[in-house]
Amino acid sequence: MNCPRAPSRPSWLAFVSLVAMTGACSDEPTHTSGSPLAPPVPADVADPGPCPAAGLCDSPTATTFPATMSLQAEAESTVPWLHGYVFAGVWEQHYRIFDNVGTFVDYIAAPGGQQGYTAGSAFNRDETKLYTAFFSGDDIRVYDAGAPHTELQQISADYGGHAESIDFDAAGDFFYVGQPDGTRDILKYNAAGTRVDRFDVAVEGRGADWIDLAADDRTLFYTSEGRRILVYDLVTRTQLPDFAVLPDTPTGGAGGPAFALRLLPPFDGTGGLIVADRYDIKRLDGSGTIVWTADYGTENGWFAMNLDPDGEHFWAGGTGSGEFHKFRIFDGAHVAGPFESVSVGYVGLWGLCLLGEPGGNEPPVADANG
Numbered sequence: 001m002n003c004p005r006a007p008s009r010p011s012w013l014a015f016v017s018l019v020a021m022t023g024a025c026s027d028e029p030t031h032t033s034g035s036p037l038a039p040p041v042p043a044d045v046a047d048p049g050p051c052p053a054a055g056l057c058d059s060p061t062a063t064t065f066p067a068t069m070s071l072q073a074e075a076e077s078t079v080p081w082l083h084g085y086v087f088a089g090v091w092e093q094h095y096r097i098f099d100n101v102g103t104f105v106d107y108i109a110a111p112g113g114q115q116g117y118t119a120g121s122a123f124n125r126d127e128t129k130l131y132t133a134f135f136s137g138d139d140i141r142v143y144d145a146g147a148p149h150t151e152l153q154q155i156s157a158d159y160g161g162h163a164e165s166i167d168f169d170a171a172g173d174f175f176y177v178g179q180p181d182g183t184r185d186i187l188k189y190n191a192a193g194t195r196v197d198r199f200d201v202a203v204e205g206r207g208a209d210w211i212d213l214a215a216d217d218r219t220l221f222y223t224s225e226g227r228r229i230l231v232y233d234l235v236t237r238t239q240l241p242d243f244a245v246l247p248d249t250p251t252g253g254a255g256g257p258a259f260a261l262r263l264l265p266p267f268d269g270t271g272g273l274i275v276a277d278r279y280d281i282k283r284l285d286g287s288g289t290i291v292w293t294a295d296y297g298t299e300n301g302w303f304a305m306n307l308d309p310d311g312e313h314f315w316a317g318g319t320g321s322g323e324f325h326k327f328r329i330f331d332g333a334h335v336a337g338p339f340e341s342v343s344v345g346y347v348g349l350w351g352l353c354l355l356g357e358p359g360g361n362e363p364p365v366a367d368a369n370g
Contacts, residue, residue: 050181052117052135052164052350053259053303053319077148079106081355083309088341089118089351102339108149120165121353125172133163155193158182165210169217178211178222201232202239210260215267225257243269244288246277260305267359274314276302281316283332294332296325304349309356317349324349
């Protein structure tokens with residue numbers, strides 16, 4: 001698919017400084033629905049409840065924010081979303097959107113600005129809707145992929161389950177939701193958003209956190225905030241042997257827990273996978289052996305990760321820093337970044353999604369930047 005380059009943002013989309021976080025500064029317009037300002041950060045953020053990554057919400061950088069924070073002024077969206085765009089889940093049901101070279105282009109936020117963590121997201125197979133996991137709200141929020149990208153639907157997950165990851169089958173007839181808490185089940189929905197099944201899978205440190213469905217539409221790979229890459233057969237409803245147990249030794253790299261993972265071509269496990277393992281990122285081959293480890297700077301909270309549509313790169317980000325990066329799949333080399341996700345409220349990055357990301361029966365495609 002050949003997509004035109006996104007138009008440049010209008011000149012009035014400049015940076016504005018929100019000095020008075022309580023709204024006391026009368027020189028700046030206050031946010032209302034449809035106003036050009038993103039929701040201001042409150043002076044005192046309410047406790048959002050459980051953390052998407054146990055232990056990673058306790059650091060000062062993940063639970064506090066400066067008294068002065070610069071946010072980009074944003075109008076009601078007229079920006080088309082193109083292949084290769086990066087969607088960063090941050091705070092208040094808020095996703096900030098970047099082009100494939102890391103330039104901020106757009107944002108979406110659910111009406112009402114309800115506080116809480118936003119986590120993984122995925123496009124349906126025809127790329128007409130974006131499905132997002134509102135971790136703190138125990139539901140899935142669905143947005144129109146066409147401008148102005150309005151919220152179309154809210155779909156309930158288990159109460160207290162904290163929906164964290166989403167993946168579609170090859171045809172787009174069903175999608176699955178991973179839950180780290182509550183029942184810890186993996187939920188199955190039809191395309192209309194009706195829950196049709198649930199799977200009581202084996203878990204480790206937590207529940208079924210991050211999931212990735214293989215190309216056969218039955219084999220589900222997932223992590224559970226531990227050291228194992230677990231596998232489950234959705235058709236026979238049986239737990240399969242672990243794909244791998246990640247090492248926690250000097251030769252194998254620092255221990256996780258393991259978070260987001262993505263299968264590599266041909267997306268059935270034989271091509272291996274990439275996993276965000278807190279202290280680094282690991283690529284495993286089809287036998288579960290580590291091929292390389294990747295890292296950048298002092299990042300110790302690798303959590304979110306996804307594949308680029310070009311089939312040659314992937315993107316990964318950290319919770320505490322709120323930064324994300326582009327890496328090369330072949331050798332784990334750092335290509336670009338850091339890019340600041342500019343989370344609204346808590347400083348942190350809790351999910352990454354790319355429009356056109358390969359997986360299952362979707363081949364790599366050219367992104368909007370070539």
